[in-house]
Amino acid sequence: MYDIVIIGAGVTGCSVARELSRYKAKVCVVEKCEDVCCGTSKANSAIVHAGYDAAAGSLMAKLNVEGNRLMGSLSEELDFSFRRNGSLVVCMSEADMPGLNRLYQNGLENGVERLRILSQEELRAMEPNISPDAVAALYAPTGGIVCPFGLTIALAENAYTNGVEFKFDTEVSGLSPTAGGWSIETNRGRIETKYAVNAAGVYADVFHNMVSAKKIHITPRRGDYCLLDKSTGGFVEKTIFQLPGRYGKGVLVSPTVHGNLIVGPTAIDIEDREGTNTTAGGINELIGKAGATVRNLPIRQVITSFAGLRAHEDGHEFIIGEAEDAPRFIDCAGIESPGLSSAPAIGIMVGNLLRDRLRLGPNPDFSGKRKGVLNPKTLSKEEHTKLIQEHPAYGNIICRCENVTEGEILDAIHRPLGAKSLDGVKRRIRAGMGRCQAGFCSPRTLEILARELNLPQGEITKCGGASRLIVGTIKDRV
């Protein structure tokens, strides 16, 4: 019997898990995929929003601003990439200026610090590549960019080392109330728990509606993105949003913490909760819109395109807390943008709620510090040389585009909740995320994974399940 079972190992589930690991409790995260960060958390804008956007007084606004404030210290404690690069909401027409001012006022009400409206001249001086048609912008210095995998994986690793269990490839199919809580039915048997936390992303309405008569409805809202080569990473310094206005909603253009440029997203409502396929229409729409706020966007430098799903709840508000008619079932539903930004605050909110309900005492062994994968590029030349002398694998480059060494791949595989697949390695240390998109390194990473996990290469997958990379040996059917 667990005290708490969290359904979903996305950024929300992992943040709740990490908060709960502060307390003496038996906690388990169940995840239908083979790794953490496999759904909405892995495919989004990777933005830490300042918090001017959400409606004043909403839970979304409160948690966004709190999450943003927490992100800096959290990135230091948990060693993931985060940068407060600032964001700009660009107004493309004088007629839309009232909208920009409303956004500014909303931001002030939400408690966003240091917000101000920039004149056209100030804007140009700040971002030389901004469109000459831009008339003004709302500048939020607290806006930031984050590695969404880095954040989620760091939270999960820290939760795990502090005692939280993780069950992967475990899909929940039903929940039934018991005398003391919930019996959760999965493809790997039943799990009994006192409390259940629903952090199931685009599936959160499915689980909520299993236990509650007060139905909620989530629409998977697809966003297509293009990621551009690192040679374009300096194209803009800040995250550039377009003020929704007479020229439509627009898409953002932003540097990433890794030095690429990201462009997106579209917003296309779909029905398939696994419908992360890009479409020609989506990509064309994106490319059409992307150039509006900046000039000469180097869109031909695209190295990959992808799509992610936002868990859009009809009321466009986070639904966090105990379901009214389902005691001990705690929802974290409708966590769409700014969900990534809010994750640290959501974790604390749900953690505190459960601490009080279950009267949890502190975990005496809790350590909130986590060290990420050692990145040799951050070392001095002397330290780097010493590292290779001690661990020659750090002298062996596997991913040429991102200069990722065998040493980093070994670390990614063998650390707590380590990588089991090519995508698992990629999300932890970027091998295969560069301009050749794993053309050169995938056979070598495959070989290392098989060797280290002691599996035949035919068993190694791209992303778990049936995503095997090779299907046999040559001439085996000739």
Add this chain to the structure above:
Amino acid sequence: MTNYDIVIIGGGPAGLAAAVSAYDAGTRSILILERDTQLGGILNQCIHNGFGLHTFHEELTGPEYADRFVRQVLDREIVYKLSTMVMDISGQKIVTAMNREDGLFEIQAKSIILAMGCRERSRGALNIPGYRPAGIYSAGTAQRLVNMEGFMPGRRVVILGSGDIGLIMARRMTLEGAKVLVVAELMPYSGGLKRNIVQCLNDFDIPLKLSHTVVDIEGKERVSGITLAEVDSGCKPIPGTEEHYDCDTLLLSCGLIPENELSREMGVSLNPVTNGPVVNESLETNIPGVFAAGNVLHVHDLVDFVSEEAAAAGRNASAYVSEGGFEAARHEVPIVCEGGPRYTVPGTIDPAHMPDRLTVRFRVGSVIKNHFVSVYFGDKQVLHRKRPVMAPGEMEELYLSKKMFDERPGLDKITIRIEEA
């Protein structure tokens, strides 16, 4: 820091040929840096034959062709380092590299030959819509898995792009027991050599669909199918022409991109058409003493021409070292393209520095039939040659002699023009 006269970045066909010719031209202090575990580059995975017809007048496999050059390097005791990644090259020709044994190390070179080769255009760069499951490989990655590792990347295969590696892999996968359903090509002509269309597709009854592209990739974990559609003259898919194929694999052979990240960072000027360095008649870049050859300079069809080009770069680098640098004031005559050629290598010629016979290579941008290739020195036609067919998939070459230049001192422009009779 160690010192070498010539440091060659890359131990594939270009790097090997450059090293041998630089040695034979008199330079002894030569270092080859190779990132893979053996010399020979991509030739090692090209186990089909057809290499070496021009160089050795016989048909060799890729590994055999590489071996001919590796032996020459070994015979000359030219120094090379394997599994060594070059991390940075400074404008002052300091090469920073890394491997397991030496860690991070620096080498001061007098001259550098860029011979890093090229990479394949990825699915991402092509913006192909659909899911991102396992089973999508560039043709070269599949070639490595099949020919070097002995693995089958899939059983039912669709190939997008009719580049040579894709054509070769259509045959290879078939011989290894896979079913290759179709090769689709976006353009109305093939991107590969005619002989590969015949020997790799026609001989195995594999259909080639020109003016077609992939408009959807299905399968959430492993590829389960793809949709092809015909494209119009603007390469846009035509609605209603979609055809579905059940398959587990999509191979991509949609073009090669010279790997010039190191070159760009050190300040080498690149030609936006080739994505390779801008070079003069000596195959020297804008940085004195830095030369480029092979697929890093412009993507070739035949390795024989890579070797020939790289040998020239090696000789020129050797001359640069022995002369203590080329003199600064030079008379560079630009080559201008008209009526079809997209670029030329070299882009400029200094008559004082050219060899007795200089090869100029170029590619056309579309299929051109029954036209003439003419060369004009100023307004004067100096070369006029009929070409029944020219295609983007086949590199063209022509030769200019030093004598032609000697007869026209003060020349300020060379034009290569494709024209009707």
